[in-house]
Amino acid sequence: MLAPLFTGLFGAPVLLDAMDGAGVPPQADARVTLKRRTLGSTAFAGAAAGAIVGYLPGVSAAIASVLALPAVPGDDDARGFLVATSGANTANTVFALFALVALGTPRTGVMVALDGLDGSPSLPLSLSVVAVAATAGFALVLLVGDRYLRAVGRTDYRLLSVSVLGLLVVVSWLFAGAVGVAVFAVSTLVGLVPPRLGTRRVHLMGVLVGPLALGL
Template structure:
């Protein structure tokens, strides 16, 4: 039942993407317009926010606890996450969430700390490998890689020594990762104490309102229609007990049809 429901959601979101991506969206204010904005915002943004409102979700009080993880288990999580992250960096259509699901299939009943460590390793490895893929196969595999590809002329990596631009980019990623670690350690606890004081319902409603305004500003009334339909499709997944990631068919099915 779960497999059939996931397949149907994949087909439904894929048909939505195939139809919407061929529609001529335009901004009433002359801003850059793309149908992906309302589609992805509805499938994975507003649908999730509305579900949290309906379920009465709230941010609980945060308490700092010392987490201990066996060195061998930590090494396994890092190795597993790094391997999955490298696949995300090279293979099209794979996200960090998909890589995490694949990695978790290799571990029975993983601890929350193991999942967090694996996900962190996936995202860190992906940052390195997505840049390497840009210079190895000359194809960007992420939004950041697309921006980098527009800013510099990526030279194909043929020899043993990597291109100078790639070396500088990898050094930048390493510095940013180290800085992010210390900033997260320093600011994480402070923000954790602050967030429970914010009215959750008002925050969610405000974010939904901001998304609606931005969708109208960038894609007009047609974009609002796409946002409404994609939100309805995105709310199907949690109500029938499957993962919302199956709605990535909104991109994968049109790509499959285009390459068929």
Template sequence: FAALVFLASGTLGIISFGSEKLLNPPIQIGEGAVFLPMLSGLFGASTLIISMFSRRELPPQGETDYTLPPKRLIRGIFFGSTAGSLVAWFPGVSSAVATIIARLAIPNEYEESESEFIVSLSGANTSNAIFTLTALYIIGRTRSGAVAAIDQILTINQETMLLLFTIISLTALISYPTTILIGKKALKLFEHINYTHFLSSVLILLLSMVILFTGTTGLVIFATAIPIGMLPHYLGVRKSHLMGCILLPVTLYLLG
């Protein structure tokens, strides 16, 4: 089933990239990109629709104490950071793959496994962001959309890298207490949110963005991507296999 999901999403990716010149957005801001309808359908709208039909209320929310032992905390950071740094060097491989690698390395026999996985997830995303910048500086290749944007805006040299790493460090220090503070306040806010209405609003927003920025061609890609994005849920496989939408076209392109 995993291979089926990978091939289905990969086929969608090949067709979508081949149809990029057919995009006819009503609002022209730069060049239309198939990533918006394709990824929104595969990962966004599909999950929203499943959630709308599976449950209509948010589960009870409450504060919990952080009780992860230091040994497991360090292990989660190590596995996540290592996986994130490794995948940063490969084209078409995102931090989602790093989280899978980290997940495989973390045993599930302990009650704190979920907490340790969250730690490794954070480590993977952070290290991936750092090492994609490093890859840009060392080999001159972009490995993510954010880094590609940085490459177009800034001249990459030692001074720029030092500035970027300083910003990353400061952001990490500020985001830790800020996340805890906002998280506690968000708990009270979530209690008053109508789950179905909230999901419907986000789905309508996604649909509107797809139509406005990619036109009817993007809408077709979006509509096709939604059922493919639902396959992992019903077939019991990980949604990360949907990354075939990028991996398969990129692999075929590199092979010529």
């Protein structure tokens, strides 16, 4: 049920709202405009929050990004949020791996898949894979990032959104049948509420945090 639930809460509403938009906006100069001190403090805040939630069940890197928001300066909130989110995601991946090895309990979906493999994961090997993947991602952003955005910007964004929505319905059906499609539809309606109330979608994680906190 998690697939239709989370794609409905966090995926479909974004696609529906994006249909009325103009797609990917033109990108500005690729140079970093944040001050070095601001960049460092924001990245550190995101990484620290990601490290903390890496050990907590049901708490995602998105929540870590919200925890890091007080460190984001008001005059650079959009860029600062991206930096904080990047730090939180990276740290969450690493420390969720530490939690799996130390506690034997997976904290993220990736760790659940890793825990299902035969044999216990090797920490040095796993950290090496994380480092290689992070380096490859960094290099790919620099090499093909701008060309990728230009290619996506030329596509029919409405058609792309409708196609992805159709794919999400199929995935919900494959995972949970007709009930999954119904859950996907209801959770999509719920996911449309936060932007209209001026709140963040991260609060929808209560659908998982609440039952975990209550031991359900």
